[in-house]
Amino acid sequence: MKNILIIGATGQIGSELTMRLRNEYPEGDVVAGFIKGAEPKGILLESGPSHEVDITNPMQIAEAVDKYKIDTIYNLAALLSAVAEAKPQLAWKIGVGGLYNTLEVAREKKCAVFTPSSIGSFGPGTPADKTPQDTIQRPKTIYGVTKVTGEMLSDYYAHRFGVDTRSVRFPGLISYVAPPGGGTTDYAVDIYYSAVKGEEFKCPLKPGTFMDMMYMPDALRAAIEIMEADPTRLIHRNSFNIASMSFDPEIIAAKIKEHIPGFRMTYELDPLRQKIADSWPNSLDDSCAREEWDWHPEYGLEEMTKDMISHLREKFGIPAPSHQESEVAMAY
Numbered sequence: 001m002k003n004i005l006i007i008g009a010t011g012q013i014g015s016e017l018t019m020r021l022r023n024e025y026p027e028g029d030v031v032a033g034f035i036k037g038a039e040p041k042g043i044l045l046e047s048g049p050s051h052e053v054d055i056t057n058p059m060q061i062a063e064a065v066d067k068y069k070i071d072t073i074y075n076l077a078a079l080l081s082a083v084a085e086a087k088p089q090l091a092w093k094i095g096v097g098g099l100y101n102t103l104e105v106a107r108e109k110k111c112a113v114f115t116p117s118s119i120g121s122f123g124p125g126t127p128a129d130k131t132p133q134d135t136i137q138r139p140k141t142i143y144g145v146t147k148v149t150g151e152m153l154s155d156y157y158a159h160r161f162g163v164d165t166r167s168v169r170f171p172g173l174i175s176y177v178a179p180p181g182g183g184t185t186d187y188a189v190d191i192y193y194s195a196v197k198g199e200e201f202k203c204p205l206k207p208g209t210f211m212d213m214m215y216m217p218d219a220l221r222a223a224i225e226i227m228e229a230d231p232t233r234l235i236h237r238n239s240f241n242i243a244s245m246s247f248d249p250e251i252i253a254a255k256i257k258e259h260i261p262g263f264r265m266t267y268e269l270d271p272l273r274q275k276i277a278d279s280w281p282n283s284l285d286d287s288c289a290r291e292e293w294d295w296h297p298e299y300g301l302e303e304m305t306k307d308m309i310s311h312l313r314e315k316f317g318i319p320a321p322s323h324q325e326s327e328v329a330m331a332y
């Protein structure tokens with residue numbers, strides 16, 4: 001990878017991945033592709049080139065690829081699961097139409113393409129625990145339908161046209177940088193914000209709702225490592241199960257309480273999100289990713305919780321309680 005275009009560079013993953021790629025590949029151009037109304041700002045704008053790229057407009061993708069001699073495209077444009085249910089036509093247009101546009105440009109101009117898939121590509125008929133790499137994928141959400149279609153279309157372009165397409169199935173991603181929007185796993189981000197601000201958290205999912213989750217630094221590393229992987233070792237391409245932790249609301253709340261003893265969580269269920277979460281796996285088996293490109297996670301729930309709390313405190317200027325205060329709180 002030398003010159004990279006990130007489509008959706010100002011979104012939840014893109015805003016962090018763009019910066020990470022700029023650090024990893026200082027010799028090349030890492031171009032932040034954005035849409036009108038979501039222009040890059042601050043360090044994202046200042047640290048490298050940006051270009052307007054609406055994924056539904058193939059001309060704009062081709063223009064950016066030509067201008068910066070792009071060899072790798074990170075296609076991060078998507079609507080998350082709950083929002084996609086409210087706008088299924090738009091979800092298809094971006095998720096599948098946009099991917100088709102990207103793959104066609106990649107075919108003509110010989111680019112590699114990364115397009116994330118998701119735990120949402122599975123459905124109620126999928127084995128829920130230790131979900132295998134190759135298994136039933138019959139999702140009930142439009143988000144999942146676009147992801148499975150994307151996996152198949154990406155594999156087709158690899159086998160039929162030799163386009164170097166690769167992908168991972170992301171779990172719910174947790175980060176203190178850019179807030180997610182409209183996902184089913186977002187509660188696991190929101191819960192940290194409430195806890196650090198000293199607010200009660202109203203959990204939209206019921207106890208016992210297990211899903212795979214991942215801390216953003218691991219997810220970014222996965223997105224880079226899969227594109228750097230030795231192609232001769234890859235039996236799979238689109239898309240690899242990756243995993244680092246699986247928990248339900250009770251487990252994450254208990255972990256937060258170990259660090260913020262006064263934290264309180266109540267339940268206010270969101271039927272749409274609950275239905276979506278119930279149709280997704282509890283935990284993925286990521287052994288193929290481990291075997292084919294040495295994937296391994298670095299953050300578990302404890303390491304992530306410590307890091308999230310300390311960064312969110314910094315972000316909101318909330319001082320950490322003194323050692324004595326936290327000892328007293330633990331005693332109660």
Ligand code: SER
Pocket residue numbers: 080081082117118119120143170171172173182183184185186
């Ligand atoms: N985080 C996504 C969502 O909840 C799943 O990949 O929609």
